[in-house]
Amino acid sequence: xxxxxxxxxxxxxxxxxxxxxxxxxxxxxxxxxxxxxxxxxxxxxxxxxxxxxxxxxxxxxxxxxxxxxxxxxxxxxxxxxxxxxxxxxxxxxxxxxxxxxxxxxxxxxxxxxxxxxxxxxxxxxxxxxxxxxxxxxxxxxxxxxxxxxxxxxxxxxxxxxxxxxxxxxxxxxxxxxxxxxxxxxxxxxxxxxxxxxxxxxxxxxxxxxxxxxxxxxxxxxxxxxxxxxxxxxxxxxxxxxxxxxxxxxxxxxxxxxxx
Ligand code: GLP
Numbered sequence: 001x002x003x004x005x006x007x008x009x010x011x012x013x014x015x016x017x018x019x020x021x022x023x024x025x026x027x028x029x030x031x032x033x034x035x036x037x038x039x040x041x042x043x044x045x046x047x048x049x050x051x052x053x054x055x056x057x058x059x060x061x062x063x064x065x066x067x068x069x070x071x072x073x074x075x076x077x078x079x080x081x082x083x084x085x086x087x088x089x090x091x092x093x094x095x096x097x098x099x100x101x102x103x104x105x106x107x108x109x110x111x112x113x114x115x116x117x118x119x120x121x122x123x124x125x126x127x128x129x130x131x132x133x134x135x136x137x138x139x140x141x142x143x144x145x146x147x148x149x150x151x152x153x154x155x156x157x158x159x160x161x162x163x164x165x166x167x168x169x170x171x172x173x174x175x176x177x178x179x180x181x182x183x184x185x186x187x188x189x190x191x192x193x194x195x196x197x198x199x200x201x202x203x204x205x206x207x208x209x210x211x212x213x214x215x216x217x218x219x220x221x222x223x224x225x226x227x228x229x230x231x232x233x234x235x236x237x238x239x240x241x242x243x244x245x246x247x248x249x250x251x252x253x254x255x256x257x258x259x
Contacts, residue, residue, distance in 0.1 A: 001223060002259065003209055003230045003246035005237040009197055012231040013042035016129065016193050019229075019259045020047060021055055023127050023191075029059040031119075033128030033186075034087065035139070036065070036079040039195040040129045041086060048090035057093040063119055064100030065130070066140040066180035069153065071103060077167050078103070101151055101179035112151040112179055119185070128189035132196040135159050136204040136217035140180035145218045149182030183221045192225055193259065197233040205232060206239040229259045 006012050020043070023030045034040075051057060064079055071078040076085075080100045088098050099118050105111035119125070130138045135157055141149065142157050156164075156176055165171040186192065196205050207217035209230060214220055222228040237243050 001209065001225070001228045001230060002250075003232065003237075003240070004250050004259075005232050005234065005240075005243060005247055008233055009042045010046075012195060012197075012233065013046045015231060015259060016040075016043040016195065017046040017050060019191070019193060020127060021050060022258060024055065024057065024060060027126065028056065029061065030126040031122050031124065032060060032062045033125040033130075033189055034062050034064050034083050035129045035131050036082045036086070037131040039131035039197060043129060043195065044087040044090070047087065051091040055091075057091040060093050061097045061122055062088060062093055062099070063115075063122070063125060063181075064098070065128075065138075065186075066178055067101045067103040068175040069103040069108065069177035069179060070175055073104065101181075103179050108153050108179065112153070115151050115179075115181075116185065125189035126191065128186060128192045130186070130192060130194040130219075132194060132201055132204050132208065132219055133160055134163055134200050134204055136207050136219050138183070138186060138194070138219045138222075140178040141183050141186075141218040143216050143218060145183055145215055147213070147215055147218075147221050148184040150185050151179065151181050154178050154180055183218055187221060187225055190227065191259075192222060192228045193231060194219070194222065194228070195231045196236040199235040199238060201236040202239040205230070205236050206241075210241055 067079045101115045102111040140154050161174040165174050168174050208219040211217055211220055213223050
């Protein structure tokens with residue numbers, strides 16, 4: 001796991017966008033794993049800017065990490081719609097190449113299986129962007145999630161519903177159920193880049209990077225990932241025991257090594 005600590009959001013976004021750009025130049029039909037939430041937003045802004053400057057997404061494919069159950073298509077907080085607004089609608093990725101779990105399906109387990117099948121048929125995710133919940137979740141894999149889980153329905157913690165209420169008209173409007181890629185699914189992405197900022201994430205970041213691997217902090221499963229990058233601002237990194245070591249490693253990193 002590589003931990004990069006930088007003062008603010010924009011330089012972190014540039015690093016993540018560099019990784020996406022390098023991937024697309026090497027593999028134009030790459031599979032991108034997309035997370036909703038505020039953390040990846042500066043990355044999407046940077047990629048939209050690079051698209052205007054010529055970066056081509058026409059052959060890229062995208063798989064959305066998670067989705068609320070029961071929000072009507074086009075609902076402003078349905079993740080497919082959030083990601084269309086924040087990213088996919090701002091670059092030239094074909095709408096038919098954007099896949100997400102179907103939170104409106106009559107048969108939700110079948111929709112989860114269909115999503116996993118589509119992901120497998122696409123060859124798996126090349127680069128997965130992730131945020132981090134204050135309770136240590138990634139995707140919507142809440143504490144207690146099986147570390148081997150696949151895409152399935154989950155019930156949200158009240159803490160997560162409260163965290164996300166700011167995007168809705170109030171807590172009552174936040175769904176209780178979601179579909180999410182499992183931790184086992186996320187672990188199969190070839191490269192994972194997690195972004196976290198702000199003091200509210202500091203404890204979850206500590207548990208993720210330096211705690212034991214345990215379902216109480218689902219993100220800690222990334223300690224088993226062979227290529228995981230954790231991009232943090234100073235506040236999110238403020239509880240890390242080895243922060244100075246991570247800074248030292250990054251500052252002295254061989255030039256030829258990307259993320
Ligand atoms: C939601 C999403 C996650 C996201 C998390 C953190 O619960 N399902 O994918 O990482 O929120 O969101 P934010 O980046 O807005 O703090």
